[in-house]
Amino acid sequence: MIHRNETPAAVYIHIPFCTNKCHYCDFNSYVLKGQPVMDYLDALEREMERTVQLVPPQQIETIFVGGGTPTVLLPDQMESFLKRVRTYFPNQSAELEFSMEANPGTTDKEKLQAMKEGGVNRISFGVQSFDNALLEGIGRIHNTDDVYRSIENARSVGFTNMSIDLMFGLPNQTVEVMNDTLDKALALDLKHYSIYGLKVEEHTLFHSLYQKNQLPLPDEDQEVEMFLLIMKRLRQAGYEQYEISNFAKPGYESRHNSMYWLNRSYYGLGAGAHGYMYGKRHVNIKGVQPYIDATLHGLPLLEQYEISEQDAMEDFMMVGLRMLCGVKRADFSKQFGRELEAVFGNPLSKLLERKLLEPTEEGYKLSENGLLLGNEVFGEFVSLTAE
Template sequence: MIDARKTTTPRAVYIHIPFCTNKCHYCDFNSYVLKGQPVNEYLDALEREIERTVKAVPPGGIDTIFVGGGTPTVLLPDQMEKFLRIVRTYFDTTSGSLEFSMEANPGTTDAEKLQAMKEGGVNRISFGVQSFDNELLAGIGRIHNTDDVYRSLENARSVGFTNMSIDLMFGLPKQTLQTMSATLDEALRLELPHYSIYSLKVEENTLFHTLYHKNQLPLPDEDEELQMFLLIMERLKNAGYEQYEISNFARAGYESRHNSAYWLNHSYYGLGAGAHGYVHGERHVNIKGIQPYIDGSRSELPRLDQFEVTRREAMEDFMMVGLRLLRGVRDADFHRQFGENMDAVFGDTIQRLRGKGLLDVVDGGCRLSEQGLLLGNEVFAEFLSEEKDAK
C-alpha cells in the first residue's frame, strides 16, 4: 500500500528562535525573555542540530523556510547575520521561487537589522501587530504601540521588502465590535498583501488562563466574537482579499506557502528549541529549555519526544488540517499520499457532515460549507470518530 510520507523528503523548513523582549499574557509558545540568555551559544547549538538533521535526511529542493518564535527579530544585527549564514550553509536559498519568511515584532526592526535580513535571503516578513488599539495592546501584554507598527512597516519598505503580512487577534478582553472594526480600518489602510486574523484561545500556563479561572478576564461573549469573525470576513472580502484559510486572507499570489504545507499535511524539518517536525512519517518535538537544548545538541539530535504517526492518524490529520483551507481537500491529493480514495476511508463521515449542512461535496473532494466555516472544530472532530480500520 502506498504511503508517500515514508519516502518524501521535506521541502519546508521551520526554525525556532525562542527569545522575546517580554512574555505576552496570552502566549504559550516556547519563548523566553531575552535578557541574560546565551544567544550565541543557542545559535551554535542550532547549527549542530541542522548539521545532524541534513546528514540524516539530506534536503532536496526547499520551497519555504519560516523562522518563528519567540521574536526572531530580537537578534542583534550581527547575530542575525550569523543565523542567516547558518541557514544558507545547510539549505539552498538561491532559488528565485523560495519563500523565506520571518516573524517580527513591531519596534524590533530597525533599518540595519532589516538590511541584514534582506541580504541574508529573507523575502517575507510577518509582523505580530494583534491590534491597532493601544489600550488593548497594553492589556494583552504587548510592549509595542501603533506608532511602532507604522515605523516598522516603513523601515521594511525602505530596504525593499514588499511581501509583508500582519497578525491580528479578535475576541480579546474588553474588545468590542466597534474596536475590532476600527482596527480593520487601520489594517486595510496599509494595503498589505496578506493578513492573518486569529481568535484568542486561552491556553494553559499563561497569565490569561490564571485570570480566566479567577473570573477576572472580561472576554466578549460568544455571540459578539462570532459577529467579529463575520465582520472580518466581510471587510476583507470587500477589500479584495481571498479568504484562503479560516484565519488567513491574501491578494492573489501572496498566500503563505509555508503554512499551506502544514494544511496540506506535507512533511517539514522542525529545528530549534521546542520545535516540532514531521519527517518520513515520524513527528518529533525538541527539548524546550534553552540550556537543556544547548546541552542536548552537543552529542545527538536534541529530541524531547519522537514517534511514528500511524497511517490512520495521518489520514485523519490530512482531513482535519486540509479542511481549514477554503478550497477543501482533494481526493487526488489523498490518493497521492495514501494510495486510496478518500470516500473509501471517510465516505460515511463526509456524507453525515454534508447532511448536517457543514460540508459541501465538490468535484474531486469536499470543503467546509458557509455554516461549517463557523463550526470548524465540530467538523474536524468528526474525523476522529470513525471506527474503520485503515491499515
Template sequence: MRQKTELPKAVYIHIPFCTNKCHYCDFNSYVLKGQPVQDYLDALEREMERTVTEVPARAIETVFVGGGTPTVLLPDQMRRFLQLVQTYFPDQAAGLEFSMEANPGTTDLEKLHAMKEGGVNRISFGVQSFDNALLLELGRIHNTDDVYRSLENAKAVGFDNLSIDLMFGLPKQTTAIMEDTLDKALALDLQHYSIYSLKIEENTLFHTLYHKNKLPLPDEEDELAMYLTIMRRLKEAGYEQYEISNFARPGRQSRHNSAYWRNESYYGIGAGAHGYMRGFRHVNIKGVQPYIEATRQGLPILERFEVTEQEAMEDFMMVGLRQLRGVKREEFRAQFGRELQEVFAAPLQRLIAQGMLISDGEGYRLSEQGLLFGNDVFAQFLED
C-alpha cells in the first residue's frame, strides 16, 4: 500500500490561540489572554525537529497553518514561527502553496508584511457572514468593516490568492440574508470561497442552546434552498465547485485540502494536530501546557494507530467522493493494487441504482442528488 512508504508533501501546523471562543466552535482552541505563546513556539520547534528526524521532509508542496486564529500572533512571534517552518521544512517544491487562516481585524500591515516575507502566499479569512447581527449571534468579534479593511490590507501587501469562509443554516438566517451575503462576497471577486453548513457540535454554546430549544435554526427546506442558491450563484459567477463546500477560480483550488481529499500523507504539527504518515494516523495531545511538556520528552502524540488496507480503501472513497471529480479507478489501482469496482461492488451498484452516484468511465462521482446527501453516500462504504 503506497502510504506505507511515501513521504508527506503536505504540512499542517496548528496555532491554538484565539481572541475568543465562538459559539459554534469545537476546534482545539483557547482564548489567547495569559497563554504561554513563546513556550508554545519553543514546543513547536522541538516537535518539528523530532518529526523531520523521524520522517524526513522532502519537496514539500503545501503548508497550511490553522487554528485557532494563527494571526493573533504578534508580528515578532509571527516572524519567529515562519522562520521555524523554513528551517525544518526547507526543501519546498516550486510553486509551494503556503496558506494561513486569519480572522478579520487581526491582520494589520506589519503582520501581513511579516507573513509575506516568511513565505505565506495564500490567506483564508474566517468571515462567516456579511450580516453584522448574525456575526454577533455566532460570537464573532469582527464586523463587516473589519472584513473589507483586512482584505484591502492583504491586497496592498501583495497577496493575490485570497479565500473567505462563509456559513449557512445559521440561527435566524433567512434565504434573503444568505443572498445578501453572497452579493457582498461575490462583489469582492476573490480567488476562492469555502461555504459550509452549520454543524451543532458537542461542548459548544450552540449545542447547549439547541438542547434547550433556544436555537432558532432554519428548517431543512430553507437550508437546502440556501445550498442550492449558493451552488447556482457561484457557478453563474464563474467559480468551479470542486468539492462539496469549496468553490474556486480556475487553478485556485486549495491544493492542501485537495491532498486530504486524495487521502495522501501529511505532517501534523502542534497541539491537537492530526497527521498521517507511512500508513499511521496520529493525533497530538490537545491542551497547550500538556503539549508543551510532552515535547520536552519526545513526540507529543496522544494516539497513534496503523491504518489497515480496508480502512485506507474506505477513507479513499469517503474523502475522494467529496470532490466533484470523484474517485478514479486508476488512482485506486495505483494505491492499492486492486480494482475499485470489485472491492466496493455492492455499495457502488446500490448507489448508482439510487441515482446518488454516476459512473463516468474513469471512476465514480456524486450525482446532483448525491451532492445534497453526501454523508449518506459516504456511510455506505463503511457498511460493506
C-alpha cells in the first residue's frame, strides 16, 4: 500500500480550549478558564519536535488548526504558537493552505493580524446559524452582530479566503429559519460554506435531553427538506457542492479536508488529535494535563494501530464517496495495486441497481438519491471480504 511509504503533506494541530462547551459538542475541548495555556503550547512543541525527528516532513501542502477554539489564544500566545509551527514545518509549499478555526467574537484585529503574520491564510468561522434564538439554544456565546464584526475585521487585515460553518436539523429550527440563515450567509459572498446536519452525540447535553424526550428536533421530512434547500440555494449562487456538506467557489475547496477524503496521510498533533502516518493511525492522550505530562517523556500516544489493507480499501470507498466527483479506479489501483471492481464488485452492483451510485468515466459517484442516503451507501463497504 502506498500509505506505508507516503510522508504526510498535511498537518492537523489541536488547540483544545474553548470559552464554553456547546450543547451538541463531543469534541476534545475544555473551558479555557484556569487552563495552563503556555504549558500546553510548550508540550505541543515537544510533540512537534519528536514527531519530525521520527517522520521528517517533506513539503507541507496544508496545515489546519482546529479545536476547541484556537482563536481563544491571546495575540502573544498566537504569535508564539505560529512561530513554533514554522520552526518544525519550515518546508511549506508556495501554495500552502493554512487554515484556522475561529469563533465569532474571539477575533479582534490584533489577533487576526498575528494570525496573518504567522502564516494563516484561511479562516473557518463556526457561525452555525444567523438566528440568535437558535444560537442561544445550542449554547453558542456569539450573536449575529459578532459574526458580521468578525468577518469585517478579518477582511480589514487582508483575509480573503474565509469559510463559515452552518448547521441544520437543530432544535426548533424550521425550513423558513434555515432559508433566512442562507439569505444572510450568502449575502456575505464568502469563498466557502460548510453546512452540517446535527448529530446527537453521546456525552453531550443534547444527548441527555434527547434521552428524556426533551429535545424538540425537526422531523426527518423537515430535515431532508432543509438539506435539499441548502443544495439548491448554494448551487444557484454559484457554489460547487464538492463534498456532501461542503460548497465552494471554483478553486476554493478545502484542500486540507480533501486530504482526509482522499485517504491521504497526515500528521496529527495535540491533545486528542488523530494522525495517519506510514499506514498507522494514532490517537493522542485527551486530557490537557495528562497530555502535557506525557510529552515530558515521549510521544503522547493513547493508542496506535496498523491499518490492514482491507480496512484501508474500505476507508478509501467510505471517505472517497463523500466527494461528489466520486472515487476513481486509477486512484484505487495506485494506492492498492488492485482493481476496484475485483474487490468491491458486489456492493457496487447492488448500489448501482438501487440507483444510489452512478458510474462515471473514471469510477463511481453518489447519485442524487445517494446524497440523501450517504450513510447507507458507506455501510455497504464495511467489513467486506475481498473476492
